[in-house]
Every structure is written in structure tokens, then in C-alpha cells.
Amino acid sequence: MIDFIMIKPVNLLQCLFIFLGIFGTLLLWGQKRLQGVAALLLYYSVLMLLNLLEELNITKPLFFITPALTLLLGPILYFMSRQMVGFYFQANWRVICHIVPTLMALPFTHHTQVVIAIATISQLIYIYQSEKLLNKFNWSIFNTRSDAENLQLCWLNYTLMMLAFIFIIDLVRLNVRSLTSEVVYYHWYFIDLALIFCILCFMVLRLSRQSQLNGQAEPPAISDTVHLHKTLEELNNSELAQKLFDEIHQAVMADSLYLQAKLSVNDICARTQIKTKDISWAINTATNKNFNDYVNELRVKEVQKQLSARRSSQYTLLDIAFNAGFNSKSAFNSAFKRFTNMTPSAYAKLHTRGE
Structure with missing residues (x-):
């Protein structure tokens, strides 16, 4: 018992x-x-x-x-x-x-x-x-x-x-x-x-x-994004991909779309009228990067630009990152180091010494 x-x-x-x-x-x-x-x-x-x-x-x-x-x-x-x-x-x-x-x-x-x-x-x-x-x-x-x-x-x-x-x-x-x-x-x-x-x-x-x-109310539909547009995929035309990418890149830069923290291919589609599948295909083919890396590289360049313009004294490094479109410290640190081979703080110190 x-x-x-x-x-x-x-x-x-x-x-x-x-x-x-x-x-x-x-x-x-x-x-x-x-x-x-x-x-x-x-x-x-x-x-x-x-x-x-x-x-x-x-x-x-x-x-x-x-x-x-x-x-x-x-x-x-x-x-x-x-x-x-x-x-x-x-x-x-x-x-x-x-x-x-x-x-x-x-x-x-x-x-x-x-x-x-x-x-x-x-x-x-x-x-x-x-x-x-x-x-x-x-x-x-x-x-x-x-x-x-x-x-x-x-x-x-x-x-x-x-x-x-x-x-x-x-x-x-x-x-x-x-x-x-x-x-x-x-x-x-x-x-x-x-x-x-x-x-x-x-x-x-x-x-x-x-x-x-x-x-997030609805996650992106896998069926709409995993399979690329068949016509473009079958063509495998690098010139066409480059032409589409140039149009996409021009729209992104003209309106500084990369500064939007939650930018998606749907936002670019609304701006350019290019199908979301074709946007992913064009960026992948023309840059060998996925959409996330393409946008984050532009954001890293924006941070570097702000530091070089000597506007950083009134803002913290994290403020500059958020203004550039990043919405988390970890995402910013990871992207910055991947594209510059330096941590953000090390780059900022080097920039300060250079002045």
C-alpha cells in the first residue's frame, strides 16, 4: 500500500x-x-x-x-x-x-x-x-x-x-x-x-x-511563392530577368521602398504592376540573392550613408538602423556583418576615427 x-x-x-x-x-x-x-x-x-x-x-x-x-x-x-x-x-x-x-x-x-x-x-x-x-x-x-x-x-x-x-x-x-x-x-x-x-x-x-x-493574420501562401512563374522559368532569359530587375530596382530606389520595415513583394507589385512571382524570379536571377537579402543590403548601404553623412551624432546606431527599415537589433547586426564583414559598432568606430 x-x-x-x-x-x-x-x-x-x-x-x-x-x-x-x-x-x-x-x-x-x-x-x-x-x-x-x-x-x-x-x-x-x-x-x-x-x-x-x-x-x-x-x-x-x-x-x-x-x-x-x-x-x-x-x-x-x-x-x-x-x-x-x-x-x-x-x-x-x-x-x-x-x-x-x-x-x-x-x-x-x-x-x-x-x-x-x-x-x-x-x-x-x-x-x-x-x-x-x-x-x-x-x-x-x-x-x-x-x-x-x-x-x-x-x-x-x-x-x-x-x-x-x-x-x-x-x-x-x-x-x-x-x-x-x-x-x-x-x-x-x-x-x-x-x-x-x-x-x-x-x-x-x-x-x-x-x-x-x-x-500576422495570414502567412504568405506557399503555393503562390515557391513555384516561380512558368513562362519566365522556361525562358531562363537573363536579359529579361535583368530588364525586370532594373524596373523593380528603379521603383524601390525612387520611392525608398526599402525603408519600409515590413516591405513585401506585394508592395512592389502594387508599385510596378509586375507579378509577385516574377519579382522573386527577377531578383533571384539578376542578383543571385533572395528578396530578403536584396532589401537588407540596400538598408545596410543606407546605414553606411547616414554614418558617412555625419548625421549619426544625434542618433544612436540602433536608431539609424530602425530608420533604414530594420525592425530588430538581431536582424540588423546579422545583415550588417554579412554584407560588410564588420559588426555595426566596429564600423561606426572606424568611421569616427576616419573623421
């Missing part, structure tokens, strides 16, 4: 999962693009609650379903990624198909190793598909937005890869249980859970701080 009520450190960690799941769901569910993340947190909250009840022998004698529930994790990660890039959830027969394996596994949950092995393979497949989708989205962002650094989801790519690594390690843990002591097995399990908990906390903090992502 004493063992029945004994609480272990891993059980306390499971309680933290439950709290994080409830808190994160309440925090993120109201934002349409983040509902997939909220669903992931809710999933872990329910899973850890069932794990806790099973390990305390409260529900295990009656039912044992957590191995089957691991088959839901892959689809949830994939739908979370789709939601983040703007393919919003719609209940239909295809969604139900993703749930069927979980239902089919329920009668076989006592074959824990087999079920979790199948679930791990499923998770890796779904993560691979999610990575492909996120890569397309990031490519699209950097070719259509000048504030891509604040909207990109590269961090989510890395997060999913870390989860995939943990899932594989956890599968190894289950299959070597007979070869390890209970102490090693227990600590291994605790470390796996702790790593996943840290990743979920990171996701909640990252999304709560990424205000540009949260505030």
Missing part, C-alpha cells in the same frame, strides 16, 4: 507537464496559427496524466492505453506544422485516417515495445514531412518579405529534429530494458522526459515572444 502512494521525481515532472499543457493551451489557443502548438501541449498534458495514473497503479489494472496514444504524436506534430504555415485544420475523412492507427493499436497496448516501435517510425515520417513543409515556408518567406527574420520558422525545424532524436533514443531505452538496471532505466526515462519538457517550454516562450508571427 505504501508503494501505491509513493511519489517519485518522475511523477513530479509529469505533474509539471500537466500544468504546462493546461497553461500553454489557454495561452495559445486563441491564436489560430498557434492552435496546433496548443494541441501538442494538450496532448502531452493528457498523456502525462494517464502515465501518472498508470504508474501509481490507479488505472493500469483497468486499462492501459498510453502506448497506443503515442501513435497520435506524429499526426499532431504534422498538423501543428501545417497550422503554423497557414494550412488551417479542417475536419474531414483524411484527418480521421490519421487517427485510425491509434484506434487499431488499442487492443495491442500490452505489446508495448512493438506498438511504440511502430509509433516511433510514424513520428519520424511525420517529422520528415513537417520539415519539408517548413523548408518551403522559410524559402517562401525569405523570397517575399524583408522582415523574414522575424517570421521564419527555422527554429521549429531544429526543434522537430531534436524531438526526432529524443524519440529514437527513447525507443533504444525500451529495447535495452532487460540489459540495464532499474536505476539506469529510470534515470534514462527521467532525462528523456526532462528534455521534452524543456523543448515544450522553449516553444511556448519562443512563440509568446515572436509577436510578429502572432500578429
Whole structure:
């Protein structure tokens, strides 16, 4: 009876999962693009609650379903990624198909190793598909937005890869249980859970701080930006690309469009009447740069111009950067160093000495 009520450190960690799941769901569910993340947190909250009840022998004698529930994790990660890039959830027969394996596994949950092995393979497949989708989205962002650094989801790519690594390690843990002591097995399990908990906390903090992502009503449509205009692509005409780019560049410079913090290809399209697909194609072909790099290079030159014009004494370096169109210190520092091979502060000091 004493063992029945004994609480272990891993059980306390499971309680933290439950709290994080409830808190994160309440925090993120109201934002349409983040509902997939909220669903992931809710999933872990329910899973850890069932794990806790099973390990305390409260529900295990009656039912044992957590191995089957691991088959839901892959689809949830994939739908979370789709939601983040703007393919919003719609209940239909295809969604139900993703749930069927979980239902089919329920009668076989006592074959824990087999079920979790199948679930791990499923998770890796779904993560691979999610990575492909996120890569397309990031490519699209950097070719259509000048504030891509604040909207990109590269961090989510890395997060999913870390989860995939943990899932594989956890599968190894289950299959070597007979070869390890209970102490090693227990600590291994605790470390796996702790790593996943840290990743979920990171996701909640990252999304709560990424205000540009949260505030953007609709993400750019991948289908409109990833595939370039067929006529131009088939022509592969560098002269035509240069002609279009010259027109684009002239419009950007004439109206100083690069000073707009959230400049996109749609803004240039409205100014030049050139299709957004053709704008991306022309810039890529004529400059070997994506749209984001093209605009940021103009902004860096504007900062250099302001410093050279001796107007910097009344403004801080960050003020000059913001006036040039940058909307974050990290984006400014990264772009400036990439195009000048110097940090902004080092360049400013060198400029001051030169005077």
C-alpha cells in the first residue's frame, strides 16, 4: 500500500507537464496559427496524466492505453506544422485516417515495445514531412518579405529534429530494458522526459515572444511563392530577368521602398504592376540573392550613408538602423556583418576615427 502512494521525481515532472499543457493551451489557443502548438501541449498534458495514473497503479489494472496514444504524436506534430504555415485544420475523412492507427493499436497496448516501435517510425515520417513543409515556408518567406527574420520558422525545424532524436533514443531505452538496471532505466526515462519538457517550454516562450508571427493574420501562401512563374522559368532569359530587375530596382530606389520595415513583394507589385512571382524570379536571377537579402543590403548601404553623412551624432546606431527599415537589433547586426564583414559598432568606430 505504501508503494501505491509513493511519489517519485518522475511523477513530479509529469505533474509539471500537466500544468504546462493546461497553461500553454489557454495561452495559445486563441491564436489560430498557434492552435496546433496548443494541441501538442494538450496532448502531452493528457498523456502525462494517464502515465501518472498508470504508474501509481490507479488505472493500469483497468486499462492501459498510453502506448497506443503515442501513435497520435506524429499526426499532431504534422498538423501543428501545417497550422503554423497557414494550412488551417479542417475536419474531414483524411484527418480521421490519421487517427485510425491509434484506434487499431488499442487492443495491442500490452505489446508495448512493438506498438511504440511502430509509433516511433510514424513520428519520424511525420517529422520528415513537417520539415519539408517548413523548408518551403522559410524559402517562401525569405523570397517575399524583408522582415523574414522575424517570421521564419527555422527554429521549429531544429526543434522537430531534436524531438526526432529524443524519440529514437527513447525507443533504444525500451529495447535495452532487460540489459540495464532499474536505476539506469529510470534515470534514462527521467532525462528523456526532462528534455521534452524543456523543448515544450522553449516553444511556448519562443512563440509568446515572436509577436510578429502572432500578429500576422495570414502567412504568405506557399503555393503562390515557391513555384516561380512558368513562362519566365522556361525562358531562363537573363536579359529579361535583368530588364525586370532594373524596373523593380528603379521603383524601390525612387520611392525608398526599402525603408519600409515590413516591405513585401506585394508592395512592389502594387508599385510596378509586375507579378509577385516574377519579382522573386527577377531578383533571384539578376542578383543571385533572395528578396530578403536584396532589401537588407540596400538598408545596410543606407546605414553606411547616414554614418558617412555625419548625421549619426544625434542618433544612436540602433536608431539609424530602425530608420533604414530594420525592425530588430538581431536582424540588423546579422545583415550588417554579412554584407560588410564588420559588426555595426566596429564600423561606426572606424568611421569616427576616419573623421
